[in-house]
Amino acid sequence: MDRMPAWADAVLVPLFSIVLAAILSAGVILAIGENPVEAFRLMVDGALMRSSGWGYTLYYTTNFIFTGLCVAVAFHARMFNIGGEGQAMIGGLGVALVCLFIPWPHWSIALVFATLAAGAFGAAWAWIPAYLQAKRGSHIVITTIMFNFIAAAVLNYVLVNVLRPAGAQDPATARFPEAVHLPTFQDMFSTAETAMFRGSPANVTFFIAILACVAVWLLIWRTRLGYEIRAFGHSETAVRYAGISPVRITVLAMLISGGLAGLMAINTTMGEAERLVMNATEGAGFIGIAVALMGRSHPVGVFLAALLFGFLYQGGAELALWTNIPRELITVIQALVILFTGALDNMVRMPLERVFLAFRKEGAR
Amino acid sequence: MTDTPAIELKGISKAFGPVQANKDISIRVMPGTIHGIIGENGAGKSTLMSILYGFYKADAGEVWINGDRKDITDSQAAIAAGIGMVFQHFKLVHNFTVLENVILGAEDGAMLTPSLAKARGVLKTLAEEYELNVDPEALIENLSVGHQQRVEILKALYREADILILDEPTGVLTPAEADHLFRILEGLRREGKTIILITHKLREIMEITDTVSVMRRGEMTATVKTSETSPEELAELMVGRKVLLRVDKQPARPGARVLEIENLRLTDRDGVERLKGISLDVRAGEILGIAGVSGNGQSELLRVLGGYAEATGTIRVNGQKIDLTGRHSDGRSRRARGIAHVPEDRHHEGLILPYTAWENSVFGYHDDPAIQSGPLMNNAAIKAEAAAKMERFDVRPPNPALAARNFSGGNQQKIVLAREIERNPDLLLVGQPTRGVDIGAIEFIHQQILRLRDEGKAILLVSVELDEILSLSDRIAVMFDGQVMGERLPDQTDQTELGLLMAGVTETGGRSPIEAVDAKLQAKDAREAGQNG
Structure with a gap:
């Protein structure tokens, strides 16, 4: 009853949040003596006006879709999976093992199995916190955060002591064989005359990300499991009444969530670096939280939010390249967007809701 | 003045x-x-x-x-x-x-x-x-x-x-x-x-x-x-219209025992014994009313029967024992045995409030193969069925796409009741069917429960409203402090006698009823204080 329409909730609230974040960011840029309008133009120019810029934007978007979906699925079961970062790291390990040790005849077959491995490794990493939450009541937020650190340490150990080629200085695996090279957008969309997406890392994984959006939508709103996950998220007492096992739902939701985070590694490890490096995730697991919050845990919302953050990432890199605005400031801008869309959601929603209700009352008279 | x-x-x-x-x-x-x-x-x-x-x-x-x-x-x-x-x-x-x-x-x-x-x-x-x-x-x-x-x-x-x-x-x-x-x-x-x-x-x-x-x-x-x-x-x-304050009902024609409970015991997490050896039975075609002040074990009894609390003792449904602990003691298994349950707390148990009416219309029965199409749920069929059910149960507004929280208490209860009754169970558990329900809807809900009884189903009714117990039940059991204090027939008892049983008094011992109740309650307080301390 006392609600604004769904479209306003889904579109207006995030829009207002972004505008507020932009205004504040502009203030910060002004304060360090740069021109915010020029900065914005540069960001748009670098991220959206050239196909290579798009190539980078979509590459980041792909990462954020996976981690955003990861957080979104867990949200539906009312769990806060902060471990996307660690699950993606371990997912990368799965990808590396599949790519390095099996001689694949063709990239497409390799991609199928790398996807399975990435998902399985990510899910396995999420399984332990899930089990501890379901059976022992250890809070999932705490355990998933801790598992990020453990994942980093495990990866470090494996890269330095096991997978590092003899003589190499770098904590990274050997380069993957040429056969598992994934087609980049440049490979796919360039014609003989014009090169598109030149030098940019966006690759076929982007389409897997879109498939994942569809799959998550089907899972959450069309399957029995999704029905149970959402029910569990709304009311644990009610699912007990219905005979749905909270343990089972907790574990399954987290497995799917972790698996989605793991899939991100296909993009970074197989698609871009073509070897497993330390810190391949670059904080995307955490950005996923903001993406899921902003996207209202809906795949379409997650896709759009991931696009926005992809733009911010790529535009931010351009800013650092062409202006005196330090890279740290880009982080500030991103943080402001996260702050407004995630943490300060109600600050925007409540006044907006009041405006809507006031209008409705006028209309009713 | x-x-x-x-x-x-x-x-x-x-x-x-x-x-x-x-x-x-x-x-x-x-x-x-x-x-x-x-x-x-x-x-x-x-x-x-x-x-x-x-x-x-x-x-x-x-x-x-x-x-x-x-x-x-x-x-x-x-x-x-x-x-x-x-x-x-x-x-x-x-x-x-x-x-x-x-x-x-x-x-x-x-x-x-x-x-x-x-x-x-x-x-x-x-x-x-x-x-x-x-x-x-x-x-x-x-x-x-x-x-x-x-x-x-x-x-x-x-x-x-x-x-x-x-x-x-x-x-x-x-x-x-x-x-x-x-x-x-x-x-x-x-x-x-x-x-x-x-x-x-x-x-x-x-x-x-x-x-x-x-x-x-x-x-x-x-x-x-x-x-x-x-x-x-x-x-x-x-x-705003004439209301029947009394329920019109035919005499019951009880058949075979559908539910048999023997020596049911339950100790909660704090170590307090909530059920202290309950024995009851309910026959086909009759309503057993459980009277009692809330908090005397009725909720626990319903949870055990509904499959989401563990207990010891024996429960038979249609002569077959059901598991009271372990994997096969959950809501799903109970439904498979023909037990339907309208829970006491429709907001936290019976319904998922943010879910639409049609999503709620299969809650607990969402596994039914009839409503699946391949790996997905057949939402179109569920919606259509929900709309028909809402029509039959006079749910207002009859809009299956509306979230459960937007219905009034009475209409929410009808959504739950429709879901449980229309599955044609052998045994219906009903907890506080008319709590927070408006008078108009109470009449309807009572009629539905009686209709199910007259179809030869067994019904276990838990209510804190004595009027409701007296008008619906064919037999009345009174619970106090985790025990059954006694069974009475509705036409051979009254509010006063039931009230005394509800306070745990089986004999007044020469004192006025109220003194007796006070003494008993104080004894109970003291005992619980001892348990907690």
């Missing part, structure tokens, strides 16, 4: 968004009287009282107390104006003593000792004056509900309230406790206090009030002298 009303409300209106909760309400309550306000759920009683107590601000209208216009902006202002409120859900700090609760928010100065000493004195006087006996040093968590309510009244009186508002005060009391409460209220009236009693129980209105106001859909439909009206007239004023 003077001509100045203790409370006068003039033209109070209040809207929540598009919902007009109170429409131009005017009311005069004379000092030294008990004024009843009766109405269905959602009629606007609680909103009106919340305005009087400063929780909500009225959109329009004036509040006059003892002839002065008051601007009551918050509860502090209400207390200053001499208004005290006893809420339906008590606002007590459970690990504080009675004294500490009484002075909470009314302490004088930084140190507690002087306030406590003062309060102790005041409480002693009040106890003598009004039969408000409570041990001032007892912890709230060790008190029975009836005693906790007395603490709420004491809190108001300690703040020198002349006007006392009680919101559904008897919902949690045994009949004997309710009688005691009414004696307290009569004592207060004698001392010139003004009392507003909000209730939906006609019997209470007839028993104790001097005047009564009826509310319907945000409006005050009538204010009459209690002596000049009848329950039938009040019910009609409440609902």
Whole structure:
């Protein structure tokens, strides 16, 4: 009853949040003596006006879709999976093992199995916190955060002591064989005359990300499991009444969530670096939280939010390249967007809701 | 008696968004009287009282107390104006003593000792004056509900309230406790206090009030002298049409035993034994009513039968034992055995409130192969079926896409009832079927339960409403403190006898019923205090 329409909730609230974040960011840029309008133009120019810029934007978007979906699925079961970062790291390990040790005849077959491995490794990493939450009541937020650190340490150990080629200085695996090279957008969309997406890392994984959006939508709103996950998220007492096992739902939701985070590694490890490096995730697991919050845990919302953050990432890199605005400031801008869309959601929603209700009352008279 | 009303409300209106909760309400309550306000759920009683107590601000209208216009902006202002409120859900700090609760928010100065000493004195006087006996040093968590309510009244009186508002005060009391409460209220009236009693129980209105106001859909439909009206007239004023207060039913034709419970025991996480060897049976084609004050093990019994609490003992359904622990003791397995369950708490158990009506219409039965299409749920079929069910059960509005939380209590209950009954179970468990349900819907729900009985199904009915138990049941079992105190036939017992059983009294031992109940309750309090300590 006392609600604004769904479209306003889904579109207006995030829009207002972004505008507020932009205004504040502009203030910060002004304060360090740069021109915010020029900065914005540069960001748009670098991220959206050239196909290579798009190539980078979509590459980041792909990462954020996976981690955003990861957080979104867990949200539906009312769990806060902060471990996307660690699950993606371990997912990368799965990808590396599949790519390095099996001689694949063709990239497409390799991609199928790398996807399975990435998902399985990510899910396995999420399984332990899930089990501890379901059976022992250890809070999932705490355990998933801790598992990020453990994942980093495990990866470090494996890269330095096991997978590092003899003589190499770098904590990274050997380069993957040429056969598992994934087609980049440049490979796919360039014609003989014009090169598109030149030098940019966006690759076929982007389409897997879109498939994942569809799959998550089907899972959450069309399957029995999704029905149970959402029910569990709304009311644990009610699912007990219905005979749905909270343990089972907790574990399954987290497995799917972790698996989605793991899939991100296909993009970074197989698609871009073509070897497993330390810190391949670059904080995307955490950005996923903001993406899921902003996207209202809906795949379409997650896709759009991931696009926005992809733009911010790529535009931010351009800013650092062409202006005196330090890279740290880009982080500030991103943080402001996260702050407004995630943490300060109600600050925007409540006044907006009041405006809507006031209008409705006028209309009713 | 003077001509100045203790409370006068003039033209109070209040809207929540598009919902007009109170429409131009005017009311005069004379000092030294008990004024009843009766109405269905959602009629606007609680909103009106919340305005009087400063929780909500009225959109329009004036509040006059003892002839002065008051601007009551918050509860502090209400207390200053001499208004005290006893809420339906008590606002007590459970690990504080009675004294500490009484002075909470009314302490004088930084140190507690002087306030406590003062309060102790005041409480002693009040106890003598009004039969408000409570041990001032007892912890709230060790008190029975009836005693906790007395603490709420004491809190108001300690703040020198002349006007006392009680919101559904008897919902949690045994009949004997309710009688005691009414004696307290009569004592207060004698001392010139003004009392507003909000209730939906006609019997209470007839028993104790001097005047009564009826509310319907945000409006005050009538204010009459209690002596000049009848329950039938009040019910009609409440609902807006004639209402059958009695349930018409055919005699039961009990068949084979469907449910057999033997020596059922349950100990909760805190080590308190909640079920102490329950043995009951229910036959096909009969309704077994379980009477009792809430919190005496009925909820646990329903949970065990529904499959979401573990217990020891034996339960047979249609002669076959069912698992009481382990993997095969859950709601799913129970449904597979033909047990349907309308739970006591539809908000937290029976429904997922943010889910639409159609999503709720299969909750618990969502595994049914008939509603799957491949790996997905066949949402179109579920929606169509839900729409048909809502039609049959007269759910209003009949819109399956509406979220459950947007339906009224009665219509929510019909959604649950439709889901459980239409599965054609052998045994139906029903907990508090009409709690928070408007009178119109109560009639319908009772008819549906009886219809299922007449189709030869076994029904276990748990209710704290004695009227409901008496009118629906074919046999009545009374629970107290995790035990069955006895079984009675509805036409061979009455409220008084059941009330005594509900308080754990099987024989009065020469004392008056109320003394006996008090003694028994105090013994129970002491025992529980021992267990907790």
